[in-house]
Amino acid sequence: MxxxxxxxxxxxxxxxxxxxAGGGITxxxxxxxxTGCEDELATGGEGSTPPPRSASPEDGKAPDDGKAPEPLWxxxxxxxxxxDNDELxxxxxxxxASGDPLAAFDGATGEERWSLPDxxxxxxxxxxxxxxxxxxxxxxxxxVAGYVxxxxxxxxxxxxxxxxxxxxxxxVDAEQVYVIAEILEADxxxxxxxxxxxxxxxxxxxxxxxxxxxxxQNGIHAAVQGRYLVYTDFKNNVTVxxxxxxxxxxxxxxxxxxxxxxxxxxxLVIVPQGQRLQAFALSDGSEKWSVRTEEFTGxxxxxxxxDVLYIADSARTLWAVEPGTGKKIWQSTALxxxxxxxxxxxxxxxxxxxxxxxxxxxxxxxxxxxxxxGLRWTxxxxxxxxxxxxxxxxxxxxxxxxxxKLHALPA
Numbered sequence: 001m002x003x004x005x006x007x008x009x010x011x012x013x014x015x016x017x018x019x020x021a022g023g024g025i026t027x028x029x030x031x032x033x034x035t036g037c038e039d040e041l042a043t044g045g046e047g048s049t050p051p052p053r054s055a056s057p058e059d060g061k062a063p064d065d066g067k068a069p070e071p072l073w074x075x076x077x078x079x080x081x082x083x084d085n086d087e088l089x090x091x092x093x094x095x096x097a098s099g100d101p102l103a104a105f106d107g108a109t110g111e112e113r114w115s116l117p118d119x120x121x122x123x124x125x126x127x128x129x130x131x132x133x134x135x136x137x138x139x140x141x142x143x144v145a146g147y148v149x150x151x152x153x154x155x156x157x158x159x160x161x162x163x164x165x166x167x168x169x170x171x172v173d174a175e176q177v178y179v180i181a182e183i184l185e186a187d188x189x190x191x192x193x194x195x196x197x198x199x200x201x202x203x204x205x206x207x208x209x210x211x212x213x214x215x216x217q218n219g220i221h222a223a224v225q226g227r228y229l230v231y232t233d234f235k236n237n238v239t240v241x242x243x244x245x246x247x248x249x250x251x252x253x254x255x256x257x258x259x260x261x262x263x264x265x266x267x268l269v270i271v272p273q274g275q276r277l278q279a280f281a282l283s284d285g286s287e288k289w290s291v292r293t294e295e296f297t298g299x300x301x302x303x304x305x306x307d308v309l310y311i312a313d314s315a316r317t318l319w320a321v322e323p324g325t326g327k328k329i330w331q332s333t334a335l336x337x338x339x340x341x342x343x344x345x346x347x348x349x350x351x352x353x354x355x356x357x358x359x360x361x362x363x364x365x366x367x368x369x370x371x372x373x374g375l376r377w378t379x380x381x382x383x384x385x386x387x388x389x390x391x392x393x394x395x396x397x398x399x400x401x402x403x404x405k406l407h408a409l410p411a
Contacts, residue, residue, distance in 0.1 A: 013174045019171070019303045023362055026090065034285055035083070036310065039296075040291060041404040055326070056248070058245040066114055066376070066377055067377060068360050068364075068365075068367075068378055068379035068380075068409075069266065069377070069379070069409055069410055071379075071407040071408055071409055072110075072379075072397060072408040072409065072410060073109065073110035073407075073408050074110070074405060074406065074407045074408075075105055075110045075112075075405075075406050076205075076404055076405060076406075077097050077099060077103060077105075077401070077404050078097075078099040078100060078101055078102075078103055078404070079097040079098065079099040079401060079403070079404050079406070079407070080098065080099045080100060080122030080123060081098050081099070081122075081123055081169055081387060081388075081390060081401065082123040082388075083096065083358065083388030083390070084123070084125065084281075085125055085203075085261055085301070085328075085345045085390070086127065086282050086389070087123060087124075087125065087126060087390060087401075088126075088128045088340055088390040088399065088401045089128060089133070089149075089261070090107060090392040090393055090394040090397075090399055091128055091133070091149045091150075091394070092131075092148075092149040092150035093106065093107050093108070093150060093394070093411060094106060094107060094113050094149060094150060095107050095392060095394070095399045095406065095408075096126060096133070096149065097390070097401050097406060098120060098122055098123055098124060098125075098126055099116045099120075099122055100118065100119070100120070100122050100137070100138055100290070101116055101117040101118070101119060102115070102116040102119035102120045102135070103115045103116070103194075104149070104150075104152060104154075105406065107394050107396070107397055107399070107408070108396075108397075108407060110406075113150070113151075113236045113247070114149070114152030114153070115152070116152050116359065117134060117138075118137070118138035118139045119138050119147070119152075120136060120137070120138050121135075121136045121137070121138050121140075122138075122215040124136040124168070124169075125169065125170070126365065127169050127171070127172045127177070128172070129148070129172035129173060129174065129200065130172075130174045130178070130200065131145065131148070132146040132148070132149075132156060132200070133146065133147045133148075133149045134146050134156075134169050134172065134177050134200075135147065135169070135170050136166065136167070136168050136169055140166060142162070142164070142165070142167065143157055143158065143159050144158050144159075144160075144167055144169055144177060144179060144198065145157045146156075146177075146200070156200065156203060157203060158177070158199075158204075159203075160179060160181050160194075160196055160198070160204030160205060160208070161184065161205070162173050163184055164181040164182065164183060164184065164194060165181060165182040165183075165184050165190060166181060166182070167179035167180070167181035167196070167198075168181065168217065169178050170195075170220050170221075170231065171222040171231075172200070172224070172228060173222045173224040173243065174200070175177065175199065175200055175201075176197040176198060176199060176200055176206055176243065177197070177198045177200050178196070178197050178198075178222065178224070178229055178243075179193065179196050179197075179198060180193055180194070180195050180196075180211075180217045180220055180321075181194055181196070181217065181293040182194060191213070192210060192211065192215075193210075193211050193215060193216070193217040193322065193327075194208050194209065194210050195208070195209055195211055195246065196209070196210065196246070197240070197243065197246060206246075207245055207246035208246065208247070209246040210249070215235065215236065216234060217231065218234070219233050219234035219259075220232070220233050220259070221261050221262060223262070223263075223264045223269075223283060224243060225232045225264040225266075225267075225269075225292035226243075226282075227242060227244060228240050228241070228242070228243065228249065228264075228282045229241045229242075229243050230262075230264060230269050230282065232254075232262055232271060234237055234259070236253050236254050236255075236256065237251055237252070237253060237254070238251065238252055238254055238269065238271060238280065238285070239251040240269070241283060249283070249284075249408050250284060250285040250321040251285075252280075252285050254271060254273050254278075255274070256272050256273040256274040256276075258270070259305075259377070260300070260301035260344065260366060261301050261302070262302065263302050263303070263304040263309060263316070263323065264282070264304075265304055265307075265309070265323035266323075266324065267281060267282050267283065267322065268280065268281065268282065268288055268323065268324070269282055269301060270304075270309065270323060272298075272299035272301065272302060273299075274299070275292055275293055275294075275295070275296075275297060275298055275299070276288045276290055276291070276293075277290065277291040277292075277293075277299050277302070277311065277321075277326070279323075279326060280396070282327075283406055286386075288326075289325060289326035289327065289400065291316070291321065291326045291328075292336075293313040294313070294317075296316055297313050297314050297315040297317075298313060298314045299311055299312075299313050299314075299316070300312045300313065300314065300342055300344040300396035301344040301345065303321060303345065303346035305346060305347070305348040306323070306348060307323065308320055308323070308329065308370075309321040309322070310323070310346045310348075310353060310355075312335070312342045312343055312344065312355070312369070313342070314342060315334065315336070316331055316333070316335040316336040316340070316341075316342055317331055317332065317335070318332040318334065318335060318343075318368065318369075319331055320333075320373065328372055330371075330372060332368070332372065332373025332375075334368070334373055334374050334375035335366070336373065337375075338378075339362060339374055340363070340366065340375065341355060341357040341358070341359065341361065341362045341363035342358075343355025343356055343357050343359065343363075343366055344358060345357070345389075345390065345391055346362055347391050347392060347393040347398065348369075348370060348393075349393050349395060349398065349411040350378070351369065351370050351371065352367050352368065352369070352370060353367070353369075353370040353373075353376060354366065354368075354393070354398050355368065355391070356388070356389040356390055356391035356400070357388070357389055358388045358389075359388075360380070360383075360384060360385065360386065360402075361388070362378075363378075363380065364377065364378050364379050364380030364381070364389055364400070364402075365379040365389060365391055365398070365400045365409065366378050366379075367379075377401060379407070379409060381402055381405055381407065383402060383403065383404055383405060385403035385404075385405070387402060387403040387405075389401065389402050390402075393411060396410050396411055397409065397410065398410075398411045
């Protein structure tokens with residue numbers, strides 16, 4: 001599966017609204033913007049998260065006392081994140097968090113390897129493809145740049161054209177970088193946007209297609225699977241385009257807006273829509289399977305790891321699902337039993353599944369038994385920072401970002 005899966009472009013997600021509220025903005029001032037966010041808030045009470053102490057376990061397993069492991073190292077960073085899954089990456093021996101300056105830390109020691117002022121727009125996706133890190137330029141000069149992750153050296157740069165404003169990468173594969181940009185009017189305003197493909201070798205524009213009037217350049221999640229570019233938006237749309245030509249293969253409305261990432265598996269795109277998790281055929285948009293959770297309960301963001309789809313719901317049930325069929329592998333109520341918060345991003349190392357949560361209370365980084373969903377331990381730095389947790393792994397360590405604190409945990 002190509003990198004760029006579940007990418008978010010734009011900063012106006014409901015998750016960000018809730019985090020800003022936690023940082024001091026009153027709920028009254030947010031008004032109707034909180035519609036549909038109840039599942040974000042129903043995540044548990046006080047005092048259930050164990051402190052991060054005791055000896056580091058092997059293979060993600062908890063010590064006998066069930067406490068979380070000590071961090072291998074902790075560093076302060078320049079991170080400026082908004083809680084989207086692709087704002088923290090681990091690749092080529094370094095771990096990188098979106099921020100200004102963009103900085104890469106040695107995965108083993110935490111020492112800074114390189115720093116890049118104006119390297120990326122804070123909160124913008126860090127897209128990996130064919131050994132290159134693709135970024136929206138932090139200089140706001142209309143360019144998209146590619147860097148060698150291990151060294152920070154520039155390897156590629158492209159511009160869509162002066163008639164477009166700030167192209168934003170949304171997905172990448174081995175041959176192309178896919179961007180969305182505003183189309184500028186003569187007076188400098190913009191009412192429409194374009195989706196385009198840039199050749200990742202030459203930087204030349206492979207194709208560009210104007211999107212429908214009323215569509216937005218913000219709130220896009222995208223993925224590439226073979227000849228298909230798939231994306232969702234805040235307008236309740238799922239759209240598939242041909243990667244070779246940019247022509248629309250199909251588009252259709254969903255029953256509820258998908259505010260977070262989706263997954264693609266073989267010939268399917270799988271999208272959470274509130275109470276429903278639905279799989280569509282990439283070729284024509286026909287429904288292939290659907291799973292429902294309990295009434296008044298909503299699915300969170302899914303992750304596809306080693307051909308298993310992991311997803312939690314707002315009732316604090318964790319699911320493992322066969323992505324090809326929708327068949328349940330297991331369900332776990334360990335989160336509910338521990339009054340712990342629901343994760344919405346997952347990584348897996350060996351037999352342990354790690355989940356990152358949103359708001360801080362009873363959250364952090366959960367470690368689960370990947371075969372049963374049993375909760376092994378929860379790591380929380382007790383900082384009280386209102387930012388969402390983010391998690392990434394290089395297979396040797398698990399990296400947890402919380403606000404400006406980056407922790408390395410044993411995997």
